[in-house]
Amino acid sequence: MAATALARRGAGIAAALVRRGRGMCSASATAPAAALSSEELIRMERDCSAHKYVAFLRASLVSSLLPPYHPIPMVFSQGEGAHIVDPEGNKYIDFLSAYSAVNQGHCHPKVLRALIEQAQRLTLSSRAFYNDKFPIFAEYLTSMFGYEMMLPMNTGAEGVETAIKLARKWGYEKKKIPKNEALLVSCCGCFHGRTLGVISMSCDNDATRGFGPLVPGHLKVDFGDIDGLRKIFREHGDQICGFLFEPIQGEAGVVIPPDGYLKAVRDLCSKHNVLMIADEIQTGIARTGKMLACDWEGVRPDMVILGKALGAGVVPVSAVLADKEVMLCIRPGEHGSTFGGNPLASAVAVASLKIVRDEGLVESPEELAEASKALSDVLEHDLPQMQKQVKKSKSEAEKPVCDRCGRDLYV
């Protein structure tokens, strides 16, 4: 089991440099992808599609080696477990795992089986009706994570939007915050997605510039700064409905908070009657060696947002978990999504979660040790070069400042 499960755990990027090339937008739409080289495919995508969001990687070590705003020049054409193959047949270990969306490994056979079986029966009912797969997903997810209820969405950003709306609604209904005065606290350097409501919390100037006006009602605090959070809660606590945070910041460069931070956040949120909202879209579902990163400090948030690996990289599935006290503040007709809880996504999500449980993807220290060793071998080889690049990009003179809160950016 160890080898298979390890092989299924992804992580990293090996950048392949491609060789041949010809001009592309004119290529036949019916040409099989395998007939095109990596370089041809990259050129075709650059010519015909909007820029991807690889600025997302900017803060990480790997990204410092990349030209900004373009994907790593490497084409995935097949995936199995932790491995991917490019059109030229080169094989790589995928250490990035689609930012944690394929924690179960690429194209896991059990997920594919669930997908195909369900696709042949029923794919969508809309939420105007019941379907026979969503209740099973809802029951499985809530019991696995120990919450009374869940609300299904599709992308991670939609899950975050849902959590923000829920927090505001709870703030007005339960905490009795005066109408339209609710505030949400989030962390500098956070990444929660790309919708307008979500970028309104962002400290990434590229994500916000040119998209204003942003949605008001947000306060910022440094990630890991419990004194800062205490001060904000003391000064604005009556108006604050929630504290939204990533237990480990992903985009900011995999920033792990100081020991005891999660517990201290829990205590402060309880003291000030503020919802503790953990965005575990990237850190959840076995990514850090526990089901949730919050489990490392034995902390139970009031709301947990999951996405990415919930669909095992096959379909987008996200969900917000909360107890009835919070969840039932949203009533029928107040929020939803045509595709949220669809039978196809529900079947895939149950299969994805079962893999995590059945293949013991959490709490298997030997495998983690083996994986860390593999990673440190890679870093030992590449790190010195990467560090030189990071130093160059971090010179004091060029240190950028966040448009939103005026603080130093985390790049």
Ligand SMILES: Cc1ncc(COP(=O)(O)O)c(C=O)c1O
């Ligand atoms: C912590 C976190 N929250 C939210 C999101 C947004 O998820 P999606 O891209 O599915 O909208 C991401 C995506 O990378 C993320 O890492």
